[in-house]
Amino acid sequence: MPEITYVEAVRDALRDEMRRDERVIVMGEDVGVKGGVFGATSGLFQEFGEERVIDSPLAEAAIVGVAIGCALAGLRPVAEIQFLDFIPPAMDQLISEAAKIRYRSNNDWSCPMVVRAPCGGGVHVHGALYHSQMLEALFAHVPGLKVVLPSNPYDAKGLLLAALRDPDPVCFFEHKGLYRSMRQEVPDGEYLVPIGKGQIVRPGRDISCFTYGATVHEVLTAAERLSRDEIEVEVVDLRTVRPLDRELIVESASRTGKVLIAHEANLAVGVGAEVAALVAEECFQALDGPVMRIGGPEIPAIPFAESLAEVYCLGPKKIETKLRELAAY
Amino acid sequence: MAVTESAPVGAAGLTRDRLRAMYRDMLLGRLLDQRVLVLNRQGRAPFAISGQGHEATQVGVGYALRRDYDWIIPYYRDITWVMVMGMEPRDQLLAALAKAEDPNSGARQMPAHYSSRRHNIVTGGSPVATQILHAVGVALAFKYRKEDRVVVVSVGEGGTSEGDWHEGLNWAAIHRLPVIFLVENNSFAISVPQSLQMAVEHVADRAAGYGMPGQWVDGGDVLAVYRVASEAVERARRGGGPTLIEAACVRLQSHSSDDDQRRYRSAEDLEEMRRHDPLERFRADLESSSILADGEADQIRQECQGLIDQAQKEADLAPVPEPGSALRYVYGEG
Numbered sequence: 284m285p286e287i288t289y290v291e292a293v294r295d296a297l298r299d300e301m302r303r304d305e306r307v308i309v310m311g312e313d314v315g316v317k318g319g320v321f322g323a324t325s326g327l328f329q330e331f332g333e334e335r336v337i338d339s340p341l342a343e344a345a346i347v348g349v350a351i352g353c354a355l356a357g358l359r360p361v362a363e364i365q366f367l368d369f370i371p372p373a374m375d376q377l378i379s380e381a382a383k384i385r386y387r388s389n390n391d392w393s394c395p396m397v398v399r400a401p402c403g404g405g406v407h408v409h410g411a412l413y414h415s416q417m418l419e420a421l422f423a424h425v426p427g428l429k430v431v432l433p434s435n436p437y438d439a440k441g442l443l444l445a446a447l448r449d450p451d452p453v454c455f456f457e458h459k460g461l462y463r464s465m466r467q468e469v470p471d472g473e474y475l476v477p478i479g480k481g482q483i484v485r486p487g488r489d490i491s492c493f494t495y496g497a498t499v500h501e502v503l504t505a506a507e508r509l510s511r512d513e514i515e516v517e518v519v520d521l522r523t524v525r526p527l528d529r530e531l532i533v534e535s536a537s538r539t540g541k542v543l544i545a546h547e548a549n550l551a552v553g554v555g556a557e558v559a560a561l562v563a564e565e566c567f568q569a570l571d572g573p574v575m576r577i578g579g580p581e582i583p584a585i586p587f588a589e590s591l592a593e594v595y596c597l598g599p600k601k602i603e604t605k606l607r608e609l610a611a612y
Numbered sequence: 613m614a615v616t617e618s619a620p621v622g623a624a625g626l627t628r629d630r631l632r633a634m635y636r637d638m639l640l641g642r643l644l645d646q647r648v649l650v651l652n653r654q655g656r657a658p659f660a661i662s663g664q665g666h667e668a669t670q671v672g673v674g675y676a677l678r679r680d681y682d683w684i685i686p687y688y689r690d691i692t693w694v695m696v697m698g699m700e701p702r703d704q705l706l707a708a709l710a711k712a713e714d715p716n717s718g719a720r721q722m723p724a725h726y727s728s729r730r731h732n733i734v735t736g737g738s739p740v741a742t743q744i745l746h747a748v749g750v751a752l753a754f755k756y757r758k759e760d761r762v763v764v765v766s767v768g769e770g771g772t773s774e775g776d777w778h779e780g781l782n783w784a785a786i787h788r789l790p791v792i793f794l795v796e797n798n799s800f801a802i803s804v805p806q807s808l809q810m811a812v813e814h815v816a817d818r819a820a821g822y823g824m825p826g827q828w829v830d831g832g833d834v835l836a837v838y839r840v841a842s843e844a845v846e847r848a849r850r851g852g853g854p855t856l857i858e859a860a861c862v863r864l865q866s867h868s869s870d871d872d873q874r875r876y877r878s879a880e881d882l883e884e885m886r887r888h889d890p891l892e893r894f895r896a897d898l899e900s901s902s903i904l905a906d907g908e909a910d911q912i913r914q915e916c917q918g919l920i921d922q923a924q925k926e927a928d929l930a931p932v933p934e935p936g937s938a939l940r941y942v943y944g945e946g
Contacts, residue, residue: 334756335756339783344776344779345782345783348745348746348749348780349783350749351746352745352746352751352752354749355734355746356683358756372775376742379737379738380746383737385944386720387717387720387721387727388727388735389717389941391715392729427942427943450946451943
């Protein structure tokens with residue numbers, strides 16, 4: 284199996300599905316000749332032509348709204364928003380339209396589409412306030428949407444193929460810090476990673492740490508450090524934040540009795556709050572300590588200067604400290 | 613912007629039967645609209661929104677399209693149009709009375725959110741002008757599949773202030789898509805007059821800014837609308853791209869059952885507007901040109917009332933939605 288990067292996995296999934304299903308088309312800013320600002324659609328314009336790989340006007344509501352129209356008319360559109368930070372103009376189309384089309388028509392119409400967007404930042408993934416936000420909680424609140432945040436190339440390809448075949452709108456958010464930072468063996472052919480299913484990426488008996496996206500790797504580093512002291516952290520990559528894999532969360536939390544939720548997005552009213560509530564409701568008798576969370580502080584997003592970015596970002600050190608606090612409880 | 617002059621009945625190139633059918637469809641829409649308002653005043657329909665005064669525009673456009681082939685994305689005043697495209701009085705009375713069999717939404721949405729996949733009538737929400745972008749996407753799909761279908765999307769003149777309006781017209785013109793933007797301009801967005809929505813006299817003037825033809829038409833003249841719409845449809849069908857049609861309508865009723873336009877429109881204004889009732893105008897034209905014989909209009913009215921009475925009986929007896937069904941169809945269940 285070839286070792287490929289995350290962004291290559293995204294590109295491969297798009298290319299493979301476009302070869303298989305001519306209903307799949309791609310639209311967004313710079314997705315055509317240039318192949319996307321991160322190269323996620325690289326080569327698609329050359330292979331499939333301007334009718335299937337459409338350089339849109341600079342208008343986010345239109346990218347999503349036109350994609351909705353395509354879906355209503357039987358296509359399988361992929362709308363790329365250049366940075367997740369630029370999706371707010373399309374929120375009306377996503378929340379008021381895409382998410383409600385099936386429900387409001389009593390199953391007469393549906394809206395099978397994928398909205399892809401790079402997201403996230405880091406101390407060395409410069410992006411500042413408007414090129415680094417993690418906004419998944421805004422979408423995870425909305426019934427009718429599915430929200431996926433793969434943490435590695437294998438999942439990125441398998442989940443994107445699943446999203447492209449899903450009968451409903453899927454928000455597919457790709458952490459750009461992952462795009463080229465790791466390589467992984469990814470099968471050439473077709474395989475699906477199911478939406479709505481998490482995965483235990485490191486088994487452990489003492490603490491369950493629920494996380495997703497780029498933070499998975501920071502948690503894994505922290506978990507290795509605790510392992511030296513014989514504290515074994517189970518790392519669960521949620522992969523999908525709507526719908527949550529409730530079964531896996533409850534099973535893991537009940538087994539370890541201690542829970543930390545870690546995400547890069549702002550902590551308050553984030554995905555972690557929902558996971559914490561689920562654990563509190565379903566696993567109360569099994570808990571040996573308070574359900575803890577770690578996430579972004581109460582500032583709008585990651586500031587530009589490295590010294591300021593460090594205040595926002597988690598990193599293995601902060602996660603390790605939190606895990607030790609929980610382990611000692 | 614081009615302006616279409618009104619034409620005499622005989623010049624429209626339509627058969628007598630077709631002209632009578634147009635009148636019948638306008639009248640059916642009017643009477644059904646009135647019935648829904650009555651049900652509201654009786655406390656039986658929780659909410660109603662009227663399209664009275666827009667019938668000529670809706671029938672004129674509807675007759676220019678191929679039913680069950682072309683697509684439409686209507687807005688909330690299009691009760692007459694959706695029936696031209698194949699829906700029935702029963703469908704709208706089921707919606708008004710919030711019954712389970714309402715084909716528009718299964719009584720999940722407020723009435724007047726018209727939808728029927730069977731008839732290529734696309735579901736819409738309540739935010740204004742979001743549907744403009746959907747029409748562009750639908751047209752893009754037609755062009756991609758090399759189908760000669762056309763999609764018509766409607767909106768009020770107030771909706772043209774939204775960003776989605778601009779983004780949609782721009783995209784459609786760039787790619788010369790087979791979409792027609794129909795603005796049913798009745799001069800008021802709830803209480804706000806057109807002069808506070810735009811600084812231009814005609815919405816159709818804006819078409820030039822997007823690089824597409826713009827056509828103003830008297831929306832009270834069903835045959836003029838039919839002619840303008842037919843030209844736009846033919847242009848779109850043969851790959852000539854989008855058209856903006858502005859049809860000047862009158863809003864004979866208030867915005868909705870929760871509004872009273874006497875609070876913001878003068879008695880003189882309302883009186884003047886009523887003199888432009890498109891239904892009366894078309895009836896007079898048809899009678900003076902002997903397309904309708906003496907008493908024929910009354911006969912058509914009785915037929916329409918009979919249809920509506922029967923539809924209401926059926927809607928009255930239809931079951932309300934089963935409570936558990938509220939949780940279904942958030943996602944696909946197949």
